[in-house]
Amino acid sequence: MASRKPSVSTLSYRLAEVSTMASSNNGVSALFLLAVLLIAASQLAAGINSAVYGACKTIAGGSGLIGVTFCIDALSSDNRSSNVGSYKEFAVIAVDLLTANATSTKSEIDAMLRSSGGGGDATTRCLKSCQAVYGGILQVQAAVGAAVKGGRFQEAISSLEKSASAVKECRDGFGKSNVTSPLSVENDDTFQLAELIVLLIRDEP
Numbered sequence: 001m002a003s004r005k006p007s008v009s010t011l012s013y014r015l016a017e018v019s020t021m022a023s024s025n026n027g028v029s030a031l032f033l034l035a036v037l038l039i040a041a042s043q044l045a046a047g048i049n050s051a052v053y054g055a056c057k058t059i060a061g062g063s064g065l066i067g068v069t070f071c072i073d074a075l076s077s078d079n080r081s082s083n084v085g086s087y088k089e090f091a092v093i094a095v096d097l098l099t100a101n102a103t104s105t106k107s108e109i110d111a112m113l114r115s116s117g118g119g120g121d122a123t124t125r126c127l128k129s130c131q132a133v134y135g136g137i138l139q140v141q142a143a144v145g146a147a148v149k150g151g152r153f154q155e156a157i158s159s160l161e162k163s164a165s166a167v168k169e170c171r172d173g174f175g176k177s178n179v180t181s182p183l184s185v186e187n188d189d190t191f192q193l194a195e196l197i198v199l200l201i202r203d204e205p
Contacts, residue, residue: 049075049082051081052071052075052081052084052090053072055071055075055090056068056075058203059196066192066195066199070192070196074094074097075090075094078093080093087201088148090200091201092145094193094196095145095148095197098141099145101186101189102134104186105190106131106134106135106138108183108186109127109130109183112182122177122178122179123180123182126174126177126181129173130170130173133167136163137166137167140162144156144159144197153204156197161194161198164191167194170183170187171184171188171191
């Protein structure tokens with residue numbers, strides 16, 4: 001199996017860990033620690049496409065909606081990102097990622113509801129609500145993709161904002177019902193992917 005490049009989150013943690021060691025352990029050679037930091041930094045740079053890093057730093061940094069690391073990890077997960085020259089092309093990739101995430105989440109919800117027997121407990125009610133949310137997202141994704149590719153950005157943004165809002169309602173429903181959500185990660189990813197697309201096409205030159 002081919003070796004995998006460390007993720008940005010892993011390498012960032014490594015840099016922070018070594019920096020902490022340098023400040024707390026006077027017995028460790030400063031030159032050694034510097035060498036380790038330089039190696040980790042070079043791995044980080046080699047593992048991230050410069051266009052991806054630049055785009056994510058620009059649109060996600062300070063947005064308050066998505067994290068730079070999430071943006072980098074998401075776009076880097078698709079091999080097409082290595083040959084992208086515009087925010088619009090990144091947005092096309094993100095649309096596909098959102099569709100894949102919504103599809104897998106909808107399948108998870110369907111399986112949970114089948115195993116629950118369709119009871120009337122709070123978790124089941126929340127899952128049924130989320131099932132409708134993700135079904136709705138999937139219904140509009142083809143149109144969103146076409147709008148992004150066709151440069152009809154406002155049309156795409158309107159639909160994506162509705163999807164992001166619906167996912168928040170799905171997420172908040174569990175809290176209002178005082179039950180633990182089994183979809184916390186999936187909802188967060190879906191919300192951030194939708195907002196990532198919005199940020200990309202909103203800033204498209």
